[in-house]
Each structure stands twice: as structure tokens, then as C-alpha cells.
Amino acid sequence: MRRFILFLALIAAGPFLRAQSVTEAEEAKAARMQWFADAKLGIFIHWGIYSRGDWSESWAFHNGRVSMADYFAQEKDFTAAKYDPAEWVRIIKESGARYTVITSKHHDGFALWDTKAGEVSAVRSSAAGRDVLTPFVDEVRRQGGLKLGLYYSLIDWPREDYPNVFRAGPARYNIHEEPERWAHFLDFNSAQLRELEVAYHPDLYWFDGDWEFSSEEWDAPGIVSMLRASNPDVIINSRIQGNGDYDTPELGVPVIKPASRWWETCMTINDSWGFRKQDRNSKAAQTVLTMLVDCMSKGGNLLLDIGPRADGTIPQEEVDVLKELGRWISKHEEAVYGTRAGIPPGHVMGYTTLNKAGDILYVYLPYAPTEVVEIQGIKSRVKKVRVVGNGAELKVRLYNDIDWSEVPGAYFIEVPATVLDHRMTVLAVELEEPLKLYRGSGQVISFNE
Numbered sequence: 155m156r157r158f159i160l161f162l163a164l165i166a167a168g169p170f171l172r173a174q175s176v177t178e179a180e181e182a183k184a185a186r187m188q189w190f191a192d193a194k195l196g197i198f199i200h201w202g203i204y205s206r207g208d209w210s211e212s213w214a215f216h217n218g219r220v221s222m223a224d225y226f227a228q229e230k231d232f233t234a235a236k237y238d239p240a241e242w243v244r245i246i247k248e249s250g251a252r253y254t255v256i257t258s259k260h261h262d263g264f265a266l267w268d269t270k271a272g273e274v275s276a277v278r279s280s281a282a283g284r285d286v287l288t289p290f291v292d293e294v295r296r297q298g299g300l301k302l303g304l305y306y307s308l309i310d311w312p313r314e315d316y317p318n319v320f321r322a323g324p325a326r327y328n329i330h331e332e333p334e335r336w337a338h339f340l341d342f343n344s345a346q347l348r349e350l351e352v353a354y355h356p357d358l359y360w361f362d363g364d365w366e367f368s369s370e371e372w373d374a375p376g377i378v379s380m381l382r383a384s385n386p387d388v389i390i391n392s393r394i395q396g397n398g399d400y401d402t403p404e405l406g407v408p409v410i411k412p413a414s415r416w417w418e419t420c421m422t423i424n425d426s427w428g429f430r431k432q433d434r435n436s437k438a439a440q441t442v443l444t445m446l447v448d449c450m451s452k453g454g455n456l457l458l459d460i461g462p463r464a465d466g467t468i469p470q471e472e473v474d475v476l477k478e479l480g481r482w483i484s485k486h487e488e489a490v491y492g493t494r495a496g497i498p499p500g501h502v503m504g505y506t507t508l509n510k511a512g513d514i515l516y517v518y519l520p521y522a523p524t525e526v527v528e529i530q531g532i533k534s535r536v537k538k539v540r541v542v543g544n545g546a547e548l549k550v551r552l553y554n555d556i557d558w559s560e561v562p563g564a565y566f567i568e569v570p571a572t573v574l575d576h577r578m579t580v581l582a583v584e585l586e587e588p589l590k591l592y593r594g595s596g597q598v599i600s601f602n603e
């Protein structure tokens with residue numbers, strides 16, 4: 155009988171126990187993801203034989219814009235002659251980024267490191283004739299302050315044991331008809347990933363190209379568990395058929411706050427991932443900054459791409475954008491690192507984030523206000539408003555704070571031109587308690603004095 159009661163008690167407690175273990179797993183993940191959530195800005199690097207600048211990375215031969223032979227002839231121009239990894243890392247750090255992700259291998263199969271698993275690498279098949287990944291990783295570690303991410307393409311179009319090669323045209327073979335051939339390719343991918351893991355032990359893997367096969371076909375869970383067995387703290391993006399940790403919208407900041415808790419928008423500075431000679435469509439520093447703040451306000455990161463040339467030099471327009479981001483971020487540090495998503499639109503004209511405790515609302519003004527900035531629908535009392543990176547305390551007035559109404563009053567903050575940052579001014583709205591919002595549509599009178 156006693157056993158029976160215990161059994162009933164366990165059944166009753168079941169959902170609770172399950173819920174608890176789910177939350178614990180979520181908490182453990184949150185701890186693992188913390189550096190990523192706090193980082194806000196990462197710098198992406200696309201570097202490979204395509205960096206000579208005539209054609210797009212890998213896609214050029216896949217889409218038939220150039221023959222495979224001409225595409226691979228670019229190997230002779232990948233010299234890395236002026237490659238200065240210490241300078242790369244300095245420039246990246248100066249941007250304010252807290253992590254960097256480099257293409258260890260793109261869809262063309264050209265590996266930047268001395269891979270033993272395959273034939274195609276900077277060592278064996280380029281004018282550089284040397285491993286160009288290790289010196290970068292060494293510099294990242296030596297200078298510190300940056301987490302290391304490795305981009306790895308699951309696709310390797312040129313390989314004979316990879317099924318697809320050209321977009322138009324038949325596949326080389328069908329993986330279900332020739333499972334050994336496919337298994338051979340998967341072994342190659344695992345071997346390369348093991349090499350990367352052993353040699354570099356990165357903080358993050360950035361997979362790409364998963365769309366050509368399913369999770370099961372790639373053995374994505376197998377890859378992920380292999381990497382996690384070696385490094386339980388590793389962060390993996392979602393482009394491994396959803397088996398990773400965070401989402402990667404591309405070339406566009408989400409219009410509404412994504413449902414997923416962790417995400418990162420990857421973004422080119424011009425229109426290309428790798429260096430392209432004819433691409434002059436560089437985004438201005440102001441544009442990139444706006445995108446960064448937009449991402450932050452919706453709880454995400456910006457992974458901003460640079461495309462060094464085949465000789466290892468980074469185009470000046472890109473360096474300039476990174477420097478300008480760095481200037482703005484270092485001035486506004488407290489409103490960047492460690493913040494979290496802000497409040498929904500409608501309360502204030504500008505982007506917002508919150509500090510971890512939730513009692514400072516940061517308001518980013520991508521325009522110069524005319525005298526005042528209004529904040530409405532804030533139930534928590536405002537203690538004071540100051541200008542981040544400047545220290546000036548601003549005058550605040552509260553209007554329509556009516557005691558019979560549940561609609562909170564509206565705050566009007568006076569913002570004189572003298573406190574403005576020429577790119578984006580940030581106000582720290584300090585509250586007496588963690589932020590509470592009013593989200594209604596007004597109240598009619600029920601009482602008056």
C-alpha cells in the first residue's frame with residue numbers, strides 16, 4: 155500500500171519534475187551561451203582563393219559563371235604575401251567585437267589549414283604554400299579578449315565523393331544508391347572537423363551549407379556530439395539542420411524580435427562575403443552601427459563580415475567601418491556589452507535595450523531630437539536620465555501622472571544639442587525598480603477630483 159501511495163505521488167509530481175529538469179537544462183544552456191549573448195558584435199572573415207576578387211566565393215563555379223579550372227587557377231594568386239595576422243586581430247579588437255569567425259573551409263573545399271584529410275589547402279594548393287589559419291588562431295589567443303569561431307562548410311562541391319557540383323546539371327550520384335561513397339565523404343568531413351577541434355579547440359563552430367541534405371543524411375547529431383564530447387562548452391550555430399544553439403538570419407536584421415532566445419545576423423559590409431574588385435557598394439559606418447543597435451535591441455548579435463584580399467590586406471573601407479564602430483562602442487560600452495533586448499516599439503522613438511537587472515532602460519537615438527524625447531507607458535518611476543559616455547544628467551518632466559488611472563504618465567526628456575554623439579546618442583533611463591510596462595490602450599475616467 156505504501157509503495158502504491160509513493161507511486162501515485164510520483165505520477166502526480168511527474169510533470170513538475172519534468173518541468174524542473176527542462177528549466178535546469180535551459181539554465182545550463184544560458185550559462186554556456188552567456189559570453190555570446192553579452193558580445194553583441196562579432197567579425198566574420200571570408201578568405202580563400204576567391205579573394206583574388208574576380209568571382210564570388212565558391213558559388214561562381216557552382217552557378218556556372220566560371221569554369222572549375224579557371225576558378226581553381228586562382229590558387230596561384232592566393233599569396234598571403236602581406237598577411238599580418240597580428241594586425242588583423244588588432245583591427246578586429248579595435249572594432250569592439252568580442253568574437254571572430256573565420257572561414258576554415260568554404261564550399262569550394264579550400265582549407266586554410268594544413269589538412270591531412272584532404273588534398274586542397276593553402277599549404278598544398280596555393281601560392282602561399284603555408285598554413286594561414288594557425289597564425290591567426292595563435293594571434294587571437296595571444297592578444298586575448300576575443301572568442302574564436304571557425305566557419306566550416308559541410309558542402310564540398312569539387313570532391314568526387316560529394317554528390318552535387320553544379321547548380322544546373324545532374325548530381326554526381328545519389329547517396330541512397332551509393333551509400334559507401336557518401337559514407338566516405340562523411341568520414342572526410344569528420345576527419346577535418348577532428349583536425350580543427352584538436353588543433354584549435356574553438357569556442358564556436360559556424361556551420362554552413364546544410365541545406366543540401368537532411369540532419370540524418372549529414373549525421374548532424376553525430377557531428378555535434380563529437381564536438382561536444384571534446385568541448386562541452388562549445389557553441390554551434392544552427393546551420394547544421396537545426397542541431398545547433400542559435401539562429402543565423404542572413405543579410406537582414408529581423409523586423410520583429412525573433413522568437414528564439416539566441417541569434418545573430420550575419421552581414422556583409424558591401425554586397426560580397428569575399429573580396430570582390432568591382433564591389434564598391436560599401437555600407438557607411440552609420441548604416442552598420444544602426445544595424446548593430448537594431449540587433450541588440452531585439453536581443454541578437456551582429457556578425458559583420460570582412461573580406462581580405464588574396465595577399466592578406468584588408469580593404470581600407472572595411473577597416474574604417476570597424477574603427478568607427480570601435481569608437482562608438484568604447485564610448486558607449488555600458489550600453490553595449492551585457493545588455494539584453496529592449497522594449498517593444500511604441501514606447502519611445504528609438505532603439506532600446508535593458509541592463510541585466512532590468513532597472514536601466516537604454517534609449518539609442520538614431521536621429522538628433524528636437525528639444526525633447528518622450529517615453530510613455532513606463533509604470534516604474536524614472537529616477538534620473540543621463541547621457542551615456544558623457545555623464546550629463548538631463549531634465550525630465552512627467553506629465554499626466556493621474557492617480558485614478560492605470561495609464562502611467564509620459565516622461566519628456568530634454569536633450570540639448572550639446573550632449574549629442576554625432577552617430578548615435580544613448581540615454582540611460584534609470585528606474586526605481588526593474589522595468590514594468592503598461593501595454594494597454596488607455597482608460598476612460600471613473601473618478602475625478
Ligand code: GLC
Pocket residue numbers: 200211362363404420427
Ligand atoms: C551563405 C553562402 C556563403 C556565405 C554564407 C555566410 O550561406 O553560402 O557563401 O559564406 O552564407 O553567411
